[in-house]
Amino acid sequence: MAKPKCKELIINRDWCKGCGICIHFCPTNVLEMDDEDKSVAMRIEDCICCKLCELRCPDLAIDVVAEPKEKETEN
């Protein structure tokens, strides 16, 4: 089965308080803090869609949108 891929990683900048939790615990180092102390997805291609950042964000500021699953090939 194909690994899920991230289509979009939405960070609500109005809600993000720059705590750094998502950045620190991302297993593939996708996120970074910008100059305004907001989290941004810098390397979205590395994202494995584990959604841990979304689940751990205390401010409900992250939405990880997965690529729709590829149709399983018929055999």
Add this chain to the structure above:
Amino acid sequence: MEDKNYIRERFFPHIWCPGCGHGIVLNNLLRAIEQLKLKKNEIVMTSGIGCSSRISGYVDFHTLHTIHGRALAFATGVKLSRPELKLIVPMGDGDALAIGGNHFIHAARRNIDITAIIMNNRIYGMTGGQFSPLSGYGTRATTAPYTNIDHDFDVVELAKAAGASFVARTTTYHVKEMADILKQAILHKGFSAVEVMSQCPTYFGRKNRLGDAVDMMEHYKNSTVRVGSKKIEKNPDLIERGVFVEKESPEYCSEYDKIIQKAMGTSA
């Protein structure tokens, strides 16, 4: 994100400090409720007073924001008067176990079908960092400037002894586990007590030089183990997480229904 259906978005961003664990509890409680596909109208969230108790303002259920320590007593009235509703009662550690300790043990003893969530940050957050009954010996707080000589107690042991029929512990680091446990707790018929270790970087963290929210969550990762883990033999200081009690026992509202039948003379 589907769980956004369950919040009152107009009040966001919420009032909690950056990195406050209470937000992570909110986040995963919503996911648990979403996964259970509960209807908003069947949930009543009752809370007391504290940073943690502000959670009820943010969710789109029937919400009852009460007075310090008494959330479970209000919830008992709601539940017994309308047993088909699901009662979720998030509380701070001071709220649940200092001023509200009596209501906590008695709600557990009655085994009334309420889900109690103790958002344990080991401090009085809302009033600015005084020690709580969960701070523990040797910690520091604004009212323990020379270190705290008050001993803490173990929420899980307390809930067990008081008769809760579902008892669990998790942390804000272990988010998937948290959502799973909360789902089980909500589905459980009887009193459920779930302790969530939840960081207060602003007061407990700062006063005790524990670093920021990230450091405190790293600590939850490293200082806890799944219940029954062998690691605890080598390191007894590790704190166990998971479900400690899950048992069937007579639930209060169902028992009262039997009383009504007896009183009406309709019981067999």
Add this chain to the structure above:
Amino acid sequence: MSNNIKFLQGNEACAEGALYAGLDFFSGYPITPSTEIAEHLSINLPKVGGKYLQMEDEIGAMCAIIGASLTGHKVMTATSGPGFSLKQEAIGYAVMAEIPCVVVNVQRGGPSTGNPTHVSQGDVNQARWGTHGDHSIITLTASNHQDVFAMTVEAFNLAETYRTPVILLFDEVVGHMREKLVMPEQDEIPLVGRLRTDCKEGVDYHPYLPREDGRLPMSDFGGSHRYNVTGLYHDMWGFPTDKPEAVRELCRHLVDKIENNVHSITRFKEYYLDDARTIFISYGSAARPTLHMVESRRRRGERLGLLELQTLWPFPAGLIREKCADARYIVVVEMNMGQIVREVKMAVKSPENVFLANRIDGELITPVDIRKFLRIIQGKGA
């Protein structure tokens, strides 16, 4: 007819009145001299499908009835002095969140554990001012079982009408005394039910927006409107606010909804006031010996009268001013150090004509006691 006559305690008459009013949820914690109310209801509530809940303390009981009121039930708790003190914070919550509920305090001697099995009327001001902050509150009382029953029904009616806690301030003598009660027929006393919103599901419902007539329709928890209930100052949806204007408005509303309706809330009884030169003002068990004294001295031609208050708060100052306009002496008979007498002094034109006749030793004041006071007041010696 004889079927409808019962011989019982005042506490039982209160419980019966509550059942008549539609009580279906009671929560309490045992305390003398109120306990019989809980006992009676633990037997009789489940017979009608209602619920009796014994909580771990009086605070919990007060909180539990507020929760049950929110799901649409008629609720009550009952206690005495120390328990009434414990309930005060939650009573304030019910005031602020505008939750209908009835709180019975069968008074005993205080302060503290005081004189548990003896009579007192020392909690009159506590009923008014016991919880912190500006607010107003309704307090009713009664001197005999028929009135205990009727005032209990009134308490439920007023709680629903004004969306507020109502205090029933009885006392040990009335609570424990046994006498006759003629049970009113069904529909004999009108009942006020819960006023529920007619907002349809999906329409924005405002739990804290008064209608033109001042009443606030409610929506049961578990129903189709989800809103917030809080003890903080709040907006018309129930969400916390500290905007000065909103705070001022709500504070005014909580006081005005009661103080502007003193007339409709006032219940009283009057005896021989038409030609009375000396008017006694009394309430609760103290009104019984007062009436006895008034009637026996009337037979000897003394122009005495009695105004028995059943509504203590909001204080019926206008009524007192009117009824006492021509009185030479106004004597307040109460079993405390003088709680209602102060209000009476403030209400009348000539406070120097107002006197206190009291007893504070845990015994019911007697007609002889009152007569002695009267002679002193009239300058005739004891």
